[in-house]
Amino acid sequence: MPGLIKREDIDEVRQRTDIKEVVDGYVTLKGAGLGTFKGLCPFHDERSPSFTVRPQVGRYHCFGCGEDGDVIAFVQKQDHSSFQEAVEKLAARIGYELRYEDGGTGPNREEVGRRQRLLDAHKIADEFFQAQLLTPGAAEARTFLHGRGFDRAAAEQFGVGYAPQGWDALLKHLRGRGFTDAELKLTGMFSEGNRGIYDRFRGRLVWPIRDIAGDTIGFGARKLYEDDQGPKYLNTPETALYKKSQVLYGIDLAKRSIAKDRQLVVVEGYTDVMACHLAGITTAVATCGTAFGTDHIKIARRLLSDDGTGGEVIFTFDGDAAGQKAALRAFEEDQRFTAQTYVAVEPTGADPCDLRQSRGDEAVHALVQSRRPLFEFAIRTTLKQFNLDTVEGRVQGLKASVPVVAAIRDASTRTGYCQALTGWLGMPDPNEVLRLVTTEVKNAGKRGDLGGAPAAAPRASAPAAPPGG
Ligand SMILES: [Zn+2]
Known part of the structure; x- marks a missing residue:
């Protein structure tokens, strides 16, 4: 730097x-x-x-x-x-x-020129894919979009396109526009085999992934055909332009609303971002093939406020273990950020795209509205593993959640959650939880792991799954 x-x-x-x-x-x-x-x-x-x-x-x-x-x-x-x-x-x-x-x-001038060539190649590819979506060969792609509740206007709004089957449709197009194979190799849009480079995205629905300024820097592609042996979602690999730890799908469209409403909604897939925006949640973005991490937090902070505090970040999860893990992972991040982090879980397991289709825009709004603070979510997730109707279950639940509460660094928030935990366990006296948590904080300090992930929270390896559709 x-x-x-x-x-x-x-x-x-x-x-x-x-x-x-x-x-x-x-x-x-x-x-x-x-x-x-x-x-x-x-x-x-x-x-x-x-x-x-x-x-x-x-x-x-x-x-x-x-x-x-x-x-x-x-x-x-x-x-x-x-x-x-x-x-x-x-x-x-x-x-x-x-x-x-x-x-x-x-x-230097050379690097600047190379970067501009990369951007140009992406712009041309983006236009190519979008034009392909209207061709007879893209029937399957249009059927997919229609089946998810997206019409032509929606596809256009998000620049959704289609990568044709075969091996060299995009390759020929970009060569025809004057790009050398050496340049094309750097774009991440091509794979390399014995006989040279060929299209990375084949027979797939394609979403352009854009940076905050709106320049296309990569693509996310979903498989459409049964005989496709590749993964369900395939993204651009790391390139000079595309760094997945910093990429947020939809940020170009959402940035203004995020700054204005001081709210950022994180969903899990491209179609979820589309569904949210169409339903009026214009602050929605998704990570691409990685968990929401430190670099994403920096971007979020910058958008949410000038001084890096305030605003809300809401994670929506379909209630599965991976989503909960990802939420609990936030304990390992900066807790100033955690304090403004919320979790919205759809109990039926439906994602925003499903919700919009089955129950309309209001259901998407209701999901975001149902957000709970991350700390509360983490503690309640821990308690869920126990049968709180029995004395034994309550004792175990208490033991498991004390380290979670103790990991909250802000003292008054911690005290607040001691009281809340007392209530959730149906205990008569908050002082008992407070005493256990205080002891745990002291012990953790002695062990030197204060501020680490609480023992009861699964120490998260980031769920590496690409966003689902
Ligand atoms: Zn003005």
């Missing part, structure tokens, strides 16, 4: 960048005379445009909400990125090589 970008380079990037061109990528601008352009403000809801851009002075201003700044501020706010990231993005755009205070250099 290089140090701070040199002041003069920041000024140079700002000067050389046409703010109108950058804003154009996000907002439709119309000339308003005197070198000014107008459009609908991306920072507040409005019907008539009060957002103005003045390229000569390199600034934007909204007369509705007062948002105001230069091109770097605009990119920062739109992408929810840091100052440095915004400058790097803008520099890459114009092929400017940044220098850093510690003598380091950022990505």
Whole structure:
């Protein structure tokens, strides 16, 4: 990680960048005379445009909400990125090589060019897949979407496409657009065999996975045909663009709602993200082939608030063990984050996509509404293993949940859960639980594992399953 970008380079990037061109990528601008352009403000809801851009002075201003700044501020706010990231993005755009205070250099011109080629290849592939969805060969793909309650407009909204059967449909298309095999190998869209490279995604429904700015950086593909020997879901492997620990499917569509509503809903699959958004839960995203981890938390934090606290992160699970494990795993993460984490479990095991289809949009809303704090979920999940109707079961339940409560680092929250646990166990005196938990906290401190995962919570290996459909 290089140090701070040199002041003069920041000024140079700002000067050389046409703010109108950058804003154009996000907002439709119309000339308003005197070198000014107008459009609908991306920072507040409005019907008539009060957002103005003045390229000569390199600034934007909204007369509705007062948002105001230069091109770097605009990119920062739109992408929810840091100052440095915004400058790097803008520099890459114009092929400017940044220098850093510690003598380091950022990505050089060659790397910037390679990255742009990768993005271009993804954009072309994305358009190719979407066009294929309308062809006769994609009947199975359309049937799948229809069967999940998604019409053509929904498919278009999310850019869903179809990767044709055969070995080289996309390969030929991209070669025809001037990409060399060496370049294509770096895209993650091709596999390599004895006779060279061939399409990685074949006979599959394809979702474009986009970064927060809306650029396609990878694909998730679901199998459609019985004779497909591959996994149900196949994603882009790690590439220069696609890092699964940082990718959130739907983040490009959800970012604005997440920031506005200070809520992030994490679902398990591409179709669940679609179903949520169509049902009006526009804060929904999904991880792609990995569990929600530390890097995802960073992204969530940045979107939810400026200072990294507050807001709600709601995990929806279909109630199976993997989902519960993933939730309990949060104990191993930063507990400032855990304190704003909630879990919504659908008792029937239906996912948001099933719910929307069988019981409508309201059922999806109801699932999100039913969220419970993560700590409560973890303790109750522990208690569920015991028959609390018997004295023996209650004693065992108490023993198992004390370490869970003791792992809560915030003292007043911990005390609160001592009382709650007393109630859930039907015990008369909260002091007994409090005493046991206090002892456990002290012992854990002596053992040196305070703050680790509670003994009763399954120490989670992240469920590595790709999102289900
Ligand atoms: Zn505004």
